[in-house]
Amino acid sequence: MINDNFVIKGDICYSKSLTDLECIKNGYLVCKDGVSEGVFEKLPAEYIDLALIDCSGMLVLPGMVDLHIHAPQFTFRGIGMNLELLDWLKTYTFPEEIKYKDPDYARVAYRDFVKKMKKSATTRAVVFSTIHRQSTEMLMEMLEESGLITYVGKVNMDREAPKALKENDAETSLEETVAWLSDISGKFPHTKPIITPRFLISCTDELLEGLGKVAREYDLPVQSHLSENPEEVKLVHELFPTASCYGDGYDMYGLFGKDVKTVMAHCVYSTDEEVDRILNNGVFVAHCPTSNMNLASGIAPIRKYLNLGIKVGIGTDIGAGESESMFRALCDAIQVSKLYSRLVDKAYKPLAFEEAFFLATMGGGEFFGKVGSFEKGYEFDAVVIDDFELSGLNDFPLRSRLERAVYLEADTMYLSKKFVKGREVKADYGNQYFD
């Protein structure tokens, strides 16, 4: 049997909805066949014979879902924060991504990335690689071994990039994509492909049209970037004069929701029309607050999106975000929402802690199905955080202990156990880097 059946005892916190955060001290969380049977204050008799994993006194939380992260940018995270998007891509990102043509470079670089992800509180991630087929497959193989469940996209780019990081033409890019899908077909039960036009700027109409067809033919989801930076948006309109909004450039080729599950990162500068389209097409927004600060992009109006009923998750966006910590990204989401409310539009209330926690778990989790909660029927992703060293003098309520653990990024230091779909991911969590 792939998945064990077991019970975790501990101080259990999870979202039931955007505003309803359940916190049960000394509770029991039951896993059967990789799925949660729910959380109980007393263990029901029917589960009494299951193995008990005693995490008493520790925080037991749903695994974090990172809805937007660039694996090849891990090598230069926390460096070069002095530029805005387009110049940052040219100066730091593209030169680095070129290196992933070399499988030897990619092997070592992706090994470091995957180790870090394995030791993080993240259980699910939606990942960009580069344009390179071989190193993308290598990354997928490593992620599969890690125990995480991910979507990974070989990136498509056929213009507006250095020659060494550009596929010759749309046809080559599409051929490589299909060859990639063929190579990995049936190979990775937990590491799935996702169609990944880098952003509108780096793709010709012909490439986008082809990618739309591939997405439908192979029944694959789509990820990309949307309305991140003013200069980027301006260039999009020059390159796509007939698109009524940035999102329309994807939508006209079937790469923007509806039947194709889609996640778009950023959405800082989405127009009213684009926001309507995001909502009506059921596109997920990957909110990346850290990245949006670092590249001076601005602040996405997440409260507005939530009020409308748009699906929102959180992304670390390594390397424009410096850290793989979803706790950090979650706090940043709260902090920038306070600045948005103060500086831009006070009609939009800041995100409450409960809401940001929901976004980092259930919000992004929905991209993977029933993921991100411990409600009965949700896939069993859990992390255990030993927050004893953060406890201090006062006996705070569990809700406050959770808030502190998140604000102090306990995921980077005090992770104790991790389960993905019921399978334990074993790692030397205390040691941040080396196994």
Place this chain on the structure above:
Amino acid sequence: MINDNFVIKGDICYSKSLTDLECIKNGYLVCKDGVSEGVFEKLPAEYIDLALIDCSGMLVLPGMVDLHIHAPQFTFRGIGMNLELLDWLKTYTFPEEIKYKDPDYARVAYRDFVKKMKKSATTRAVVFSTIHRQSTEMLMEMLEESGLITYVGKVNMDREAPKALKENDAETSLEETVAWLSDISGKFPHTKPIITPRFLISCTDELLEGLGKVAREYDLPVQSHLSENPEEVKLVHELFPTASCYGDGYDMYGLFGKDVKTVMAHCVYSTDEEVDRILNNGVFVAHCPTSNMNLASGIAPIRKYLNLGIKVGIGTDIGAGESESMFRALCDAIQVSKLYSRLVDKAYKPLAFEEAFFLATMGGGEFFGKVGSFEKGYEFDAVVIDDFELSGLNDFPLRSRLERAVYLEADTMYLSKKFVKGREVKADYGNQYFD
């Protein structure tokens, strides 16, 4: 001899001015009698007989200067981030600070705080305690033992606070202050008193007048809060109808620079008149970006202050800031400056990394004298960070290694050594909490 004479070899980074960050790989940093003799690429013959501390491959930086931190709020850091200033004080802060009347509570709480400070990259701090004389003295004793150099202020409050956190009247508050100064007179060479009206709201005119006299009579510096939050500023004007600006309320009683060295935290809503006064009176601004996000205060216009030539340092402002990490506060300063430039006034350029690093070291260091640099003649405060585990695949320039170490808050995990005025502070740096 109190201070050793020695040489540190390592990868040395320090500010020479706001914009000039010197980075010398495999350099030599010489300490004589607690003062820097400068940094050398080759060790001059005259120092060849000094003890050599080999920190090759590690970052050697000036100690961080935390210009604003509340010791009693360490117990509830990272909790209760849902309110703005005045409600936050009433709901979380005042009830906690009341507990410091009990010396047994204060002893344990301050022990945790001082341990954390000792293990941080901070070598100097300007600290608030509470109104309580006995526990303030306890805190000073512990800080003295820690090896850090600090200013500590017994807080004065005689109105607009719960009865249990209010001194009976101005006279009592002043008597307690003088008694405190008498108790500690000559006792602590590295832990100095600072006059600390909590903020204008919590002090009557009579108390402020008396504190101004005490400051002059004892030749003491002053710390307080200034123009942090709109509701606070409004209440100040109701309570001080004759004050032309918030700062004028301090200035009319001699508590705002000129002959009295003064640091004011926040300055988010300072009017033009107040900004002029800050500049002309030589008042230091303690910029607390993390706190200003958490309490939804806003963003202080630091670029404007720097353009004018105002003295600026950085504060963590625990507990409205959640972390004691000055690296975190330094990054937050950069990040919010980008949002200020984007959302408020693009005429004010974001802070460069070099500039924020200067603020966290030399900028705040000036409050302590010649502190915060390795230029010849500066007091020898240094921290050594073992950033090996952050190094990754690429051989980045030292400047980039420093940037990454700061962005990834290497101070919280990879501190290896710390020196304050030439004296080594020994601690179990790897272990975050317990000795």
